[in-house]
Structures are given as C-alpha cells and as structure tokens.
Amino acid sequence: MASLKIIRKRISSVRSTQQITKAMKMVAAAKLRRAQEAVVQSRAYAAKLSEVVASLASEASLREHRLVRVRTPESRVLLIVLTADRGLCGGFNANLIRQSETFLAREGATPSLAIVGRKGFDYYKKRAVEIREQYVGIAGRAPIEIARQLVARAVELFVTDEVDAVYVLYSQFRSALSQTPTIERVLPIEAPAAETDAGREYLFEPSREAVIEDLLPRYVEVKIFQALLESIASEHGARMTAMDSATNNASDMIERLTLEMNRARQATITKELMEIVGGAEALKG
C-alpha cells in the first residue's frame, strides 16, 4: 500500500485538476449559450435568403447559372473542414477528422482541402493531401468574415475550373450532448425547390441577372456561415460535456483515494498499537 504522504499528494493534485476542469466547464457553458444565441439569430436571415432564392428557382438564368450547373464527373473536389482551434473537447476534432478521412478515401479523385481550425490543420499539414486554404486562430475573428473569405476563394476555384465541386464538413449542433459530423455540398448550388406559389412577379433592380449574380454567392456564404456557427456551438457543447465528465471522474478518484488514505492511516495506527502492546508484554515478562 502506498504511503500516506504519497496518497495525500495525489489527492491534492487531483483536486486542483478538478478545479481547472470545473472552471473550463463553466466557461464552455457560458460560451455555448452565446454561440447558440448566434445560431438562432442567423436563422431569420438564412430562411429569408433561401426563400428569395426559392422564388427565383424556376428562372432559367438561375438554373443555368455557372454556380448551379452540375459537372460530371466530379473529379476534383474541395472539402472545407471546420474544426476547432483547441482541444480538450472530447472527440470533437477526432470525429471530424475521421469523417474527413472517410470522405477523402471514398472520393478517389483528387481531393483538396480548405481547413478552418488549428486542430484540423495540425493533422493534415504532415499528410499528402493538398491544403489550399487554412484559417487558424479563428477565435478572435467574426465568423461572417471567415465565411466571406472562404467562400470568395471557393467560388474562385470553382469558377476557374480548379475544382468541380465543393463540400463542407462540419459538426452539426443537436444538443450539448450530441454533435454530428455532417457533409453537405455547397457548390454547385442545390437551389431550393421552387415555391408552389411562384406566381409572384418581382420588379428587379438593377436587373434580374444582376440580382441572381449577386444572390448566389451570398447564398453559399450564408450556408458556410451557419455551418461555422453550428461548429462553434458544437465545440463548446462538446467541451462542456467533456469537462463535466472529467470533473465527475476527478470526484470519483478523490473519493477512492480518500478511502485508500484512511485505510492506510488505520493500518499504521494498528501497527503502532501492536508494537506498543508487544513492547509492554515483553517488558512484563
């Protein structure tokens, strides 16, 4: 049995770890609330924008637009991977990376990557896949700015025929306990189905074509922006859950160690008593 002193030292070390994980959990919970709020706030804009695109979906100039037309075969694919900058969030990054590996393996053709988040970049920088874009240290930047830059680049690659399709892999936020890695195609754009009451005739300014031209990249932007917000919410959710279970594990461990410490103390006392009694008996004789 380990000595009393060693056990005491371990208990205090576990206790200070627990304080850290508890603090991290609370920070993550606060950030999660803000991130969820951002997701909700972005929905009105996204919904309205899809509605506008849907109302134009029957337009020939939209159907035939270069950002909408599907290319077959899709031989060069750009995958945008949204990961986190920091670890200690359970399987969050690992799940995303595993999913991206499966996707890259299946695609067979020449894939390339655009990576958001240091964790994803650290994983792929030593590997054979081409990284076209990387965004690390995202915490201090507005997600919308990242989305704009990312989409500007993706659209450029797509239009100049460097890639045939663009997909995004992100962690969909279901709840603090559950986040699912999800892959969606962003380019070519899958226009939402035309509305049934598509009879509405708009007056366009400056022109129908100009509006569509401006609308489509923005539609992609919002999709990426929302994916980014979900990813951020997922990260905080995952971290909160991970830190919560770490805190609980630390509690269990402290309990176990305390028990062990008490046993050790008891054993020493018993041993000392025996020695005293033994000594006394010896003197009597």
Place this chain on the structure above:
Amino acid sequence: MASSFRLRIVTPERQLLDEDVEEVIAPGAAGEFGVLPDHIAFLTVLAAGRLIYKNGGRRHVLAIFGGYAEVADNVMTVLADGAEPVAEIDAQRAQQVLRDAEAKLVDLDPTAPDAAPLRRAIDESTARLTAVAERV
C-alpha cells in the same frame, strides 16, 4: 389602402428590426428609392449607405452595408450584410477607420487581394458617417 407596412431588417448576425412603418428610404444599387404602403413586388440589390424609416411621424436612421431588399405584400425585408442603428455608431472611430483605409489603399495595387477589405472598410465607414450626418 394600408397606411403602414411591415419593415424587417435582418443581418446574418442578428435580427435588427421588425416594425410597422409608414415610409422607408433605402440605398439601392441604382440609387436611393422610397417605399410606401402597397408597393409593387420588388427585389433589389442594396449599396452601402443610410436607410431611413418613419413610423408615428418619427424618423429613424440606420447605416446598412449592402445586401438586398425585397418588397412583397406590404412587407419589406431588408437582408443587409450588416446594419447599425445610428445610436450604435461611433462617428469619430468611423472617421478614423475611413482615413486609415484610404491612406493604405493609395499605396496599394488596386488588384491586390488586400484591397477588397479596405474598400469594404471605406464603404462601411462612409455609410456610417452618412447615417450619422442624417440624424435630426
């Protein structure tokens, strides 16, 4: 004939406004335009600039940074890339940003990739300043 219509202003980051208004003046890509109740269905690209709306006889001003406006069935929806009510604007800061961006842009090749965000900063600051100047 309705005397008012709904104005909704949303940006990717937040829902800014959802109110009944009597008149809106917005910065279209092809120039300013006004919207009154019972306007025809209308879809336009917006430029950065100031948006004025009136309700209950009061004028309100916002800076908006481009986007779209849709008018249909007495609802005007502004999908702005960004928007700020005048109360949130710091005019001095906007002026500072504008000067800095202009100074940087002068030394830059207009096709450089860095030029786009600078131009954006200039547009946004100008929009902020026009909005502030409009305050009554």
